[in-house]
Amino acid sequence: MRKLFVASLALLMPAAVLAQEPAPAVTLPEAKVKAVMTAAVDGFIKPGYDAFAASAASTTKVVGVLCASPSKANYEAAQDAFRDTAKSWAHIEIVRTGPIIEQNRFERILFYPDRKSTGLKQVQAVLSKSDESATDPKTLGTKSVATQGLGALEYLLFGADAQMLATAEKDSFRCRYAQAVAGNIANVAEEVLGIWDAPDGIRKAWEEPGPNNPAFRTGGEAMTALLGILVHGAEAVRDQRIETFYKGPDKAKFPKQALFWRSQNTWPSVIANIDGLKTLLATSNMGDLLPEKDKPVVATIDAQLTAMATTAGSVTPDLEKAVADEGERQKLDTLLAEGKDVISKLNDGYGGAIGLSSGFSFADGD
Amino acid sequence: MVWRGETIDRRAFLKAAGVAFTAALAPGSLQALERTDAVYASGFRAPDGSFGIATVSERGEIIDRVALPARAHGLAHSAATGRIVAFARRPGTFAMIFDALRQAEPVIITAPEGRHFYGHGHFSPDGSRLYASENDFEGNRGMIGIYDATDRFQRIGEFDAHGLGTHDMTVSDDGSMLVIANGGIETHPDFGRTKLNLDHMEPSLVLLDARSGALIQKHALPPSLSQLSTRHLDIGDNGRIWFACQWEGARNELPPLAGWISKGEDISLLDLPEETTVRLGNYVGAIAVNRREGLVGLTSPVGGAAVTLDAKTGAVLREEIVREAAGVAPAPSGIAVSSYDGHFNATENAVAWDQHIISLK
Numbered sequence: 001m002r003k004l005f006v007a008s009l010a011l012l013m014p015a016a017v018l019a020q021e022p023a024p025a026v027t028l029p030e031a032k033v034k035a036v037m038t039a040a041v042d043g044f045i046k047p048g049y050d051a052f053a054a055s056a057a058s059t060t061k062v063v064g065v066l067c068a069s070p071s072k073a074n075y076e077a078a079q080d081a082f083r084d085t086a087k088s089w090a091h092i093e094i095v096r097t098g099p100i101i102e103q104n105r106f107e108r109i110l111f112y113p114d115r116k117s118t119g120l121k122q123v124q125a126v127l128s129k130s131d132e133s134a135t136d137p138k139t140l141g142t143k144s145v146a147t148q149g150l151g152a153l154e155y156l157l158f159g160a161d162a163q164m165l166a167t168a169e170k171d172s173f174r175c176r177y178a179q180a181v182a183g184n185i186a187n188v189a190e191e192v193l194g195i196w197d198a199p200d201g202i203r204k205a206w207e208e209p210g211p212n213n214p215a216f217r218t219g220g221e222a223m224t225a226l227l228g229i230l231v232h233g234a235e236a237v238r239d240q241r242i243e244t245f246y247k248g249p250d251k252a253k254f255p256k257q258a259l260f261w262r263s264q265n266t267w268p269s270v271i272a273n274i275d276g277l278k279t280l281l282a283t284s285n286m287g288d289l290l291p292e293k294d295k296p297v298v299a300t301i302d303a304q305l306t307a308m309a310t311t312a313g314s315v316t317p318d319l320e321k322a323v324a325d326e327g328e329r330q331k332l333d334t335l336l337a338e339g340k341d342v343i344s345k346l347n348d349g350y351g352g353a354i355g356l357s358s359g360f361s362f363a364d365g366d
Numbered sequence: 367m368v369w370r371g372e373t374i375d376r377r378a379f380l381k382a383a384g385v386a387f388t389a390a391l392a393p394g395s396l397q398a399l400e401r402t403d404a405v406y407a408s409g410f411r412a413p414d415g416s417f418g419i420a421t422v423s424e425r426g427e428i429i430d431r432v433a434l435p436a437r438a439h440g441l442a443h444s445a446a447t448g449r450i451v452a453f454a455r456r457p458g459t460f461a462m463i464f465d466a467l468r469q470a471e472p473v474i475i476t477a478p479e480g481r482h483f484y485g486h487g488h489f490s491p492d493g494s495r496l497y498a499s500e501n502d503f504e505g506n507r508g509m510i511g512i513y514d515a516t517d518r519f520q521r522i523g524e525f526d527a528h529g530l531g532t533h534d535m536t537v538s539d540d541g542s543m544l545v546i547a548n549g550g551i552e553t554h555p556d557f558g559r560t561k562l563n564l565d566h567m568e569p570s571l572v573l574l575d576a577r578s579g580a581l582i583q584k585h586a587l588p589p590s591l592s593q594l595s596t597r598h599l600d601i602g603d604n605g606r607i608w609f610a611c612q613w614e615g616a617r618n619e620l621p622p623l624a625g626w627i628s629k630g631e632d633i634s635l636l637d638l639p640e641e642t643t644v645r646l647g648n649y650v651g652a653i654a655v656n657r658r659e660g661l662v663g664l665t666s667p668v669g670g671a672a673v674t675l676d677a678k679t680g681a682v683l684r685e686e687i688v689r690e691a692a693g694v695a696p697a698p699s700g701i702a703v704s705s706y707d708g709h710f711n712a713t714e715n716a717v718a719w720d721q722h723i724i725s726l727k
Contacts, residue, residue: 003620003640004590102565113556214616217647221617221668232558239558344415366439366455366485366533366597366651366721 028289028354030209033219036284038207040226041196043283046203048092048276049193055081055088056186059153063182066165067175075166078178079263082157085185086150086265090272094233094280097225098202099195107145108188112259113244119146123155127174135176137183150260153181158263223354226284230277231346237273237308238339241266246323246332255319264317274309278302286350294353301345308338405429407450407466408693408704409438409720419452420717421466421726424698426710428717432464432472439485440534441724446493449515450726453498457482457555461498463519466726475519480504481511482555486534489515490576491541499532499546500524503554508532510544510574525579529570533597538605543582543629545607546572549595551614564614569596571609571627585633594621600662602655602677605629608662610650623650624664624675636680638673645671645685651721656696663701665691667721672703693723 059081066074089109100106111119122144126134133139140148156162156178165175196203205215209222216222245258258266287298315322315331322328406422410431417437421429432452439455449470451463459482464472477483477500487498496513508527513519527535529548536545550569552562569592573582587594593615600608606626613621620643622635638646647669654663655677662675667690674684690706697711704710704719 002616002618004622096560101560101562115556212618214618217617217644221647232560235558240556244556 028219028223030219032289033209033222034207036286036289037209037222037226040280040284041203041206044276044280045092045095045098046193046196048095049189049196052085052088052092053186053189053193055085056182056189059085060179060182060186063157063175063179067171067179070166070168070170070172070175072166075163078165079157081182082150082153082263083265083268085182086154086260086263087268087272089150090269091276091279094236094273094276095229096232096236097229099192104145105188105192107149108141109149109185111146111149111151113240113257114146114151115257118144119151120155120159122147123152123159126177130173132173135173135180137180137187140177140180141184141187148181148184150185153178153185154260154263154265156181220356223286223289224356226286227346227351227354227356230280231343231351233273233277233280234339234342234346237270237277238336238343241270241273242332242335242339245319246329246336248333248336249329253323255323258319261319266319267312267315267317270312271309274305274312278305278309281305290350290353294349297345297349297353301342301350304338304342304345308335308342311335311338405466405726406695406702406710406723407441407443407726408710408723409434409441409452410715410717411437411720412717419450419462419464422710422723423713424702424711426702426704426713426715428715430466430468432462434462435460435474438462438720440487440722442486442488442496443724443726444489444493444515446489446491447515449489449493450724451487451489451496453483453485453487455720456485456559457501457503457553458485459483461487463496463515473519475513475521477511478521481509484508484532487511488536488544490537491539497535497537497544499527499535501532501553501555503556506530506552506554508546508548510535510546510579525574528572528574528581528584530568531595533595534599536599536601536607537576538601542576544574544576545599545601546574547596547599547609548572549597549612550592551595561614564593567592567595567614569594569611571596571607571633573627573629582629583627585627587633591621591635598650598653600653600655602626602662603657603660606677608653608655608677610653610664612650613648617648619648620644621648623648624653624662636675639682642673642682642685645669646673647671651692652694652723654694654696654701654723654725656701658696659700661696661701663694663696663703665694665703667691667706672701674701692719692721695723695725697725 062081063078066078126147156174205213209216209219211217245254260266260269287295311331311334316328407419409419411417417434419432423429437455438452440453442451448465449463450466451461454460459477461475462472481500481502484499484501489496494516496515498511500509500511502509508529510525510527512523514522527546527548531549531551533549534547548570550567569587571585575582595612595614596609597612598610602608606628608626610624620640623646625635627633646666649666649668650664651667652665660677662677664673670689672686672688672691676683688703688705692706693704695702702711704723706718708715708717
């Protein structure tokens with residue numbers, strides 16, 4: 001433990017009177033916590049970033065082929081590659097902790113929500129100026145985050161005039177810009193993967209909680225963080241992906257605020273988010289930490305997530321229609337209700353069963 | 367109404383509450399009210415998942431409940447008017463003002479467009495103004511909203527909090543100065559409660575002129591402590607302003623977790639013993655000063671601890687293991703402590719107490 005420098009000190013303290021013997025807030029079996037955290041990192045987090053980095057690299061190549069040989073087939077292949085990368089990101093996007101939230105990496109991959117259409121305006125400005133510095137992933141990476149991530153790539157491949165990519169001259173500016181965006185995304189993904197891969201870095205901190213650990217002093221703290229990924233991931237699906245455009249039948253609706261509405265990838269992205277939650281829950285073997293009587297809660301949560309994914313998959317990809325049609329709206333209402341149930345079950349069902357009580361989500365910055 | 371020191375007078379409370387109010391109480395609650403020497407209020411979550419505010423006896427028994435539309439966080443009480451306000455947990459946009467004696471209808475106010483409440487606020491000493499910490503999330507700056515308590519809490523202005531991630535705020539005893547804890551953490555309602563700038567935080571403590579909003583003094587923390595979020599406040603004797611912190615840096619470091627400032631003086635950070643810092647889990651969730659006894663209470667849900675300090679010297683007088691320790695408030699004797707798992711002083715209730723308690727003094 002390293003004591004931090006204190007600029008101006010109060011008096012030295014006499015010995016304290018300890019009213020009771022110390023006992024950690026949550027006591028969990030060390031070996032099991034280590035196994036769960038190791039499985040979470042090695043079985044979900046690292047493979048998730050690995051797959052995302054590979055998908056982004058593949059998209060970079062596919063868009064490169066389109067730039068070199070514009071054609072309908074190569075254009076559609078580039079669109080398909082975007083869909084794959086967007087889904088690959090959504091799968092690991094649920095991890096909103098660690099290196100991804102440092103140095104604006106998350107925003108560089110996905111700048112969303114964007115209520116003021118900052119991304120659209122800035123991408124259009126790059127296009128209208130044919131800013132050559134946006135065609136190199138390295139220089140693009142230093143520009144506004146709104147011009148260099150998945151939102152920009154979606155507009156370039158699916159937005160106004162995007163079909164010109166199939167018939168344009170070889171190496172058109174729009175195509176080279178799109179290729180640079182894909183390359184930038186791949187670079188950021190590789191960077192994050194590298195940080196998780198480093199032997200003495202965050203991976204070790206996550207897998208070996210202890211008194212000298214820079215991330216977690218106890219198993220309870222580690223499990224709080226792991227459960228936090230699931231809770232905050234589920235909250236993000238409900239609050240940031242659905243409620244951004246639909247909050248209920250009597251509320252204002254904003255279908256064009258939905259993520260990836262242009263490419264009709266809203267629901268594939270949501271389903272991939274949910275799939276990420278299911279995969280983390282399963283591969284980490286979090287249920288091993290539960291008393292026998294509480295173990296069924298994991299299956300319950302998994303079933304709730306499956307129901308959410310099924311509902312999401314049943315909603316029309318045409319979001320204008322989704323918010324206008326009563327039948328479609330009912331599906332959205334169901335999705336919101338299912339999301340609330342999942343969050344509650346994770347917090348109180350799983351969290352409560354391992355002794356985190358309702359306090360789990362309370363101690364997060366307030 | 368007669369006020370006695372820091373505690374509400376029980377007979378005055380019963381008289382003011384009136385027969386109708388006491389008759390409506392459940393027998394157990396009435397018994398609790400008749401026994402009590404002090405009354406607190408705190409937010410809670412009920413077993414069915416609903417949220418509310420409860421008034422609480424000295425022993426920790428629930429006296430009365432007010433339902434809330436969503437989860438609350440901090441509260442403020444005006445001794446002059448008897449009004450209590452409960453602020454929505456960030457990034458909530460409502461605040462409910464009610465009368466603990468149910469003599470006036472509750473008032474709900476909402477944060478204006480482009481703002482949300484940060485969860486804390488304070489009344490002016492005469493009860494005519496309510497100040498609330500707010501987020502101007504497009505401008506990425508903390509603000510203090512000003513509401514007219516004499517006119518159904520109309521919003522009548524705002525001051526720049528001179529920092530970001532504004533959290534707790536309070537008012538000097540004479541009403542001349544606003545004291546603000548800028549936690550330094552950027553958040554945006556579009557991203558829920560996600561902390562957006564942990565690698566470049568800007569915590570600070572700020573004093574403002576309550577009339578003009580003019581900056582009196584601002585204390586930033588040194589670079590080595592830039593990840594020390596200054597979040598909660600209480601005022602002790604002689605204008606000493608105590609603050610409590612939450613460390614967002616490496617878990618194996620031992621940062622200072624509390625300190626004080628006074629008008630015209632530099633910041634003082636408390637050098638707690640290493641075992642106390644460890645016990646507090648680098649995270650103090652609430653702070654309260656018992657002026658009469660010269661005590662400062664700190665609680666940590668992360669470490670599961672309640673710590674009592676000597677307000678003059680900063681010496682640790684007592685440490686108590688309190689699993690999921692939540693709120694803290696001055697008690698007639700010592701410091702009152704609640705917990706997420708339902709404990710409030712000597713009583714266990716079937717609710718999850720939220721992070722803060724106020725003393726209805």
